[in-house]
Amino acid sequence: MGRAPCCDKATVKKGPWSPEEDAMLKNYIEEHGTGGNWIALPHKIGLKRCGKSCRLRWLNYLRPNIKHGDFTPEEDSIICSLYISIGSRWSIIAAQLPGRTDNDVKNYWNTKLKKRLLGRRKDRDTHDHRPSAAVANETSGENMNDGGERALSASAMERIQLCMQLQELQNPLSAAIHNPLVWPTCRGTTQSSNNSFNSNNSNVTVAEQGQSSSMNEHLNAQLDSAAMDGIASPSSVENSNVINMEAELQELLYGEGNQGSVDGGVQQEGVEWWSYEQARPVNCWDFTPEPNSVFQDYASVYEI
DNA sequence: AAGAGCCACAACCGCGTCCTT
DNA sequence: GAAGGACGCGGTTGTGGCTCT
Structure with missing residues (x-):
């Protein structure tokens, strides 16, 4: 019924x-x-x-206080960082961007940022050294696993693609297949509340959420859960990966050596990216993304 | 000038979750 | 605890405007 x-x-x-x-x-x-x-x-x-x-x-x-159009480079950065970290939780991402709505962010990602980031991949594919199957899987956006029985969500695929793309930039000859950042270790299915990111504070900025942010608790719980699930804290090597990743994301977004205009706008200096070693630039519910957490949600679901 | 194709954005839809009874 | 209703979210669709041919 x-x-x-x-x-x-x-x-x-x-x-x-x-x-x-x-x-x-x-x-x-x-x-x-x-x-x-x-x-x-x-x-x-x-x-x-x-x-x-x-x-x-x-x-x-x-x-x-709704803002429309003209996303700033800072907002681009936040969206990309959060998307890679938590996927298409648009309401959570939008909560970090005062005046922006989840619909706005979602549309902006789908029409602009995604193309800007993933679109550049096509140029690189012509010089791709990876196994053709891996490339085919990427470009098709479909089954990453062998049997093709279960397809990852488009969101998950995009996140994989982004990480692959970033990793490839760092080390073009090393296929992303071997990237520990990309491929989580197999582990049992312990899908707890990892996917239950539901929040009633979606339209509340972090500042408004204050110390009693239930989202903060959610995220901390997630991270705790991940730790209990066998995900180690990021090593210093991984830290540097993430820091590199931030720079690579900037390059993907704005082009090599192009720190200037974005859609006619001006790239302001000091765009703050998340890293483990710098003070948190944006109010992220005291949330520091972990490289492994990029995949934790669907890894547990799909048992990659 | 007109038609086709593309793009961006607003709005709709369906589903999961929460809350109330 | 179960059921029903409302809310909130993410995915998808519709449409108007713009660009290209």
Whole structure:
């Protein structure tokens, strides 16, 4: 039995919002708040919209202090770093970028950053020294494992690709296949709460989350779990890998020796990347990404 | 000038999780 | 503890605008 629809599809209006609808929704919420019930909200206002649609419109567009367009190089850096670390948890990534919404970040990644990072790979593929099968797997974005019984998620694949790409830059002759950063050690399936990254604070910046951040607890729990799961703390070698990775990411994003313009903008100096040895540049819930944690979530699922 | 193709963004959809009863 | 409803999230789709031919 399927889930009951949240609204009457026949009477609900779909498609782009009109300025009048925007004004109605904005005025009502600013005056009365959401009332804690998005489903009932459109009926109260007299809008022929689904409650979910109202919520999305408010969160992504009408809410105060929303920024649109023109992501800065710093934001690029944060998005890339976090994507490689935690994958497509857009709400978490967006929480690090005040004024940005998860939808914005997601769109920006899919339309710009991903192409900027992975697109460069195509150029390099013509000089690829790796086994053709590995390259084929990469470019197809499909099954990384032998039997092809289970395909990694696109997100996981992209993360692998990014790490491979970065590793290749560091050591082109060493196939990424042997990269300990890329291939986690096999271990038993102990999928605890690793994938339950759900957060009710998705639209709250770290500063707002404060010391009692439940996300911080989530992340710490994750890291603790990873440690208990046999993932060692990063060695100094791995530390240097990550530091190199940050530089490589910059190169991928902005091109070799190009510290200047990005989409017409100006690359500001001092873009702060995460590393194990520097003070944390952005408020990351005291979260320091571990190289191995890049893969921990799906490694446990897919038992790579 | 017009049509095709591409791109970016807004919005929708379905599912997992949380909360209330 | 179970069931139902609402919320929040990530993936996907639709559409308008831009560029190319």
